[in-house]
Amino acid sequence: MxxxxxxxxxxxxxxxxxxxxxxxxxxxxxxxxxxxxxxxxxxxxxxxxxxxxxxxxxxxxxxxxxxxxxxxxxxxxxxxxxxxxxxxxxxxxxxxxxxxxxxxxxxxxxxxxxxxxxxxxxxxxxxxxxxxxxxxxxxxxxxxxxxxxxxxxxxxxxxxxxxxxCNPWCREDAVYVPFEDQREEYVQNDSGLLFMGTPMNLVSRPWSFDQYEPGVLEACLNLLQVSPWHQKNTRLDYLNRNNPVYISRVVSAMINSEDDLGVLKGNWSDDFKQGVHPSMWTGSGDILKQWAQSGYSPVKYGQCWVFAAVMCTVMRVLGIPCRVVTNFNSAHDTNANLVIEEYYTETGQKLNVSKDSIWNFHVWVECYMTRRDLGPGMDGWQVLDPTPQERSGGEFCCGPAPVKAIKDRRIDLLYDIPFVYAEVNADVLSVIVSKGRVISYSKDTEKVGSLILTKAIGFPIHQSITGDYKHIKSPTSSLTSRRSTMSGDSTLSRAGSSNGVSVSLTLDRAQVAGEPVCFTVKVINRQNVAKKMKVHFNAQAKEYNHGPSDAFWETHGVIKLAPMEAKVVHQQILPAEYAHVLGDNLINLAVVVEDMDSQERVLASEEFNIASPHLTVQVADSIVPNKVQTASVSFTNPFSHPVSGVLTVAGAGLIQGKVNFRVLSLCPGGRMEQHITFVPSMVGTKMLQASLSLTNISSTIRGFKMVSVHGA
Missing domain, CATH: 2.60.40.10 (Immunoglobulins)
Structure with a gap:
């Protein structure tokens, strides 16, 4: 032996x-x-x-x-x-x-x-x-x-x-990172947060990158082997794998399955019966292992945050520093004119008539590398986007585009800088149409790319990197200025105006499921004559990447304004009125004021999400490997009706696979608590995450706890 x-x-x-x-x-x-x-x-x-x-x-x-x-x-x-x-x-x-x-x-x-x-x-x-x-x-x-x-x-x-x-610890390596805390976060950390929702109401979704789970390393290496580049010219592919620029383009194309035996099949419809709803994934390991075990059949289904999170896993496995990035109000400019047109009816209902679009959020990754192919000044973080949107070099991939080049609009450089530049810098033209005729329009130069986030180093919180992508006019962070806009300190970016009247729309607070949606509209008469105004309110449900559906709530009224007078109108949408559009949906809220004499119309609009409640995860302070530990997951039902569902608990390095529990009918205000035992297998900071998929509401409640496993 x-x-x-x-x-x-x-x-x-x-x-x-x-x-x-x-x-x-x-x-x-x-x-x-x-x-x-x-x-x-x-x-x-x-x-x-x-x-x-x-x-x-x-x-x-x-x-x-x-x-x-x-x-x-x-x-x-x-x-x-x-x-x-x-x-x-x-x-x-x-x-x-x-x-x-x-x-x-x-x-x-x-x-x-x-x-x-x-x-x-x-x-x-x-x-x-x-x-x-x-x-x-x-x-x-x-x-x-x-x-x-x-x-x-x-x-x-x-x-x-x-x-x-690759070796981020080696100075001569093209992926060298000089700081240990960054190497720990962007290469070794096997869990993180994905940011979704809206700038005012951020949703932090826990994600397990799973790079150390059995079979994941092999799946990532197989991804390189089954790529079209390797199959076409094996020798050249092996030679080019010395370059992180080349590797990152191959991986970006291979995460989606549009051109090859890629990992994920995208689906932005409402039909997910042939696979898994993208919002149900909690980590990369299940996806990569399913792909490899199926003989490289695409896993169904992915959307932008799933594509990005899986790519982050692959890059970290290969030793290339990587982080997941969210761009809020991300533009898809199909005609490359840096203007996104949005059309509304005269009563404020948003129309689906433009080929251009704005996603409430879009998720990609950044990888850290030197760009010897571009010359000095372009090293550092590079944008890569595996979500299939446009072709680059004949393939559905995007990047690596230097973040520095995007900020300075160096559209002469490789790769895909004009596309990413538009995603964070396009203007929004809001147009009111009636009977096929434009009757009013306004431009917003601040909405697109209003906030760009990634996870902070070493802490489960967000970090704004907006200033890395664009020249910010205010010294305050985008998040601070955006929140002051929404709280009413400044409403310019969400206001419409004309020679005769101006209108602003402000949400009173971040919206939480089970509470009324409260908002305020301020209308100002800017002329020395009295006015009689029609006011149209309209709310439509929408997915983050789609135009909205028909209105689920609307109301109309008339107000009178004395010369130079300002009036404030308070409105609310009750939980019973929006309950059927909960889940991952957002809401497009619009107000149109119409001068009854001149028929002049002015629009103000806002898109927001209604945050789900959270699961509370608690774990003992002292955790050591290879010893039975206990955690608890609790939840209080904030809805006005009973809920039931399935509770799933997982954690790479803490729990083998996933553990499921059935949650029976929980009355309004009722509380559940579930105890879980687990045996940590790895030292380090790990994420224990829980999700409750409700059966009678299209919604998933999530929670997580960072667990420090100390050596014996």
Missing amino acids: LSEGWAKVYITVEGDSGDIERCCEKKDSHMEDLSLQYVNLEESENLERHRTEGFSSSKALVVRRGAPFRVSLQLEDRTFHPKTDFLRIKVMLGSLYVIIPVTSSKKVSSSSWNAYIDPEGLNLQSPSIFICSPASASVGCYRFQLCVFTQESQKAYAIGKFILL
């Missing part, structure tokens, strides 16, 4: 005898043969040295480029004679290979493969060899051999495999 950590090796001859002849040189002496008995890949030491401990379940050793890893040899028959015995390492990636002489010098070059015998504590019966790849080596699964030649013989031994990843 082999001792732990050791693998038996076999003499191999690959192809013809020329392989060994290239590895070894014949000698004419008659010394005793040198044979290799075992090789120890020193897994625990190498995983710790390369910060790949999370991949310990892999069948191959996982290391990072630009840093040495150690293998130990166990010789039989005799010891190693440095003056007469020679070793070489043959490293193979597909049909590519390199032969590395094993030297006695620790001086290595970051631009080439190196191997040396450990000169410190040299044990001639079991010497150690350090192998170091260049910082620009290709990512992939390598095979390697040890070639042994003496004055008497030559032999080649198959050692096994190792997986080589």
Whole structure:
């Protein structure tokens, strides 16, 4: 029986005898043969040295480029004679290979493969060899051999495999990040938050990236193997995998299934019967493993945040720093004129007649890398968007587009900068039409890209990065200025005006399910004549990426304004009136005021979400691995009717798979509490997340708790 950590090796001859002849040189002496008995890949030491401990379940050793890893040899028959015995390492990636002489010098070059015998504590019966790849080596699964030649013989031994990843800890690597807290967050962190909803009413959705779950690493490597680039020209693909720009474009295209055997099938309809509703996914692991196990059939279904979160997993697995980013009020400018037209009826109902669109939020990723292809100044965060919207180079992919280039409108550079620039900078033209004729219009230059967020480093909260994408007029953050707009301190960005009258629409507070939607409309007569005004209120449900459906609530009235008078009108939509449009829907709320004498009309509108209540997750303070722990999940029903559903609890590194509990009818105001036991398997900060899918409402209630698992 082999001792732990050791693998038996076999003499191999690959192809013809020329392989060994290239590895070894014949000698004419008659010394005793040198044979290799075992090789120890020193897994625990190498995983710790390369910060790949999370991949310990892999069948191959996982290391990072630009840093040495150690293998130990166990010789039989005799010891190693440095003056007469020679070793070489043959490293193979597909049909590519390199032969590395094993030297006695620790001086290595970051631009080439190196191997040396450990000169410190040299044990001639079991010497150690350090192998170091260049910082620009290709990512992939390598095979390697040890070639042994003496004055008497030559032999080649198959050692096994190792997986080589990018190395953000290596200064010479194109993905190098200089700060440890950023490397921990953007490479090693296996959980995070995805931001949705609206700027005033943010929704923080927990997500498990699952990069250390069994099978995920292999699925990510298979993604590169089944890509059209690899299938078309295997050799060229392997060579290009040294470049994170190339890798990121391949992954961006492979996350969606529009052109290839990609991971996810997008679906923005109302029919998800053939798969899983995008809002039901809680992590990347289930998606990637299902894709791999199905023989690379696309997983159904994804929408933007699912595409982005899965891409974040793949990039972190490959060693490329990555974070998920949300752009609120994201424009899709189909005619590239940087103007998005939105059309309304004369009573404020929004129409679905424009090819352009604004998504209330759109989610993509940023990856950190140098851009040697673009010259100085474009290094750093790069936008990549795997959601299939437009083709780039013939494929449904987007990026990498330097964030710095987007801010400075460098549309002459690669890749897809004009498209992303429009997503964060387009103007919105709101047009009122009647009988096919434009009767009023107004332009909003602040709505699109009003807030751009990512998760803060080390904390489960958001961080605004709006200023990285665009030149902000105010020194305050977008979130602060947006909230002051919504609270009534400034209503310019959500107001309409004409020569005779102006109108502003303000939500009184962030909206929560079970409470009335309260809002205020302020109408100002800007002339020295009295006015009689019709006021039309209209609310329509909409999905984040679609135009709205028919109005579910409307009311009309008449107000009289004295010369230069301002009047404030308070309105509310009761929970019973919006209950049937809850779930992931948003609401488009509009008001049109009409001068009854001149027929002049002015529009103000706002889109908002109604936040779901939260589950409360509680865990003991002291958590250690491999010991039974207890958590509790509680929920109080805020709705005016009973609810029931299924509670699901999951947590990478905490719980194997998912645990489901049925929640029976819970009366209004009723409280449930469910206790869960789990056994942590990994040290570090982990996310325990819970979701309650309600059966009688199209809604999912979520909650999470960050858990610190300390070493024993």
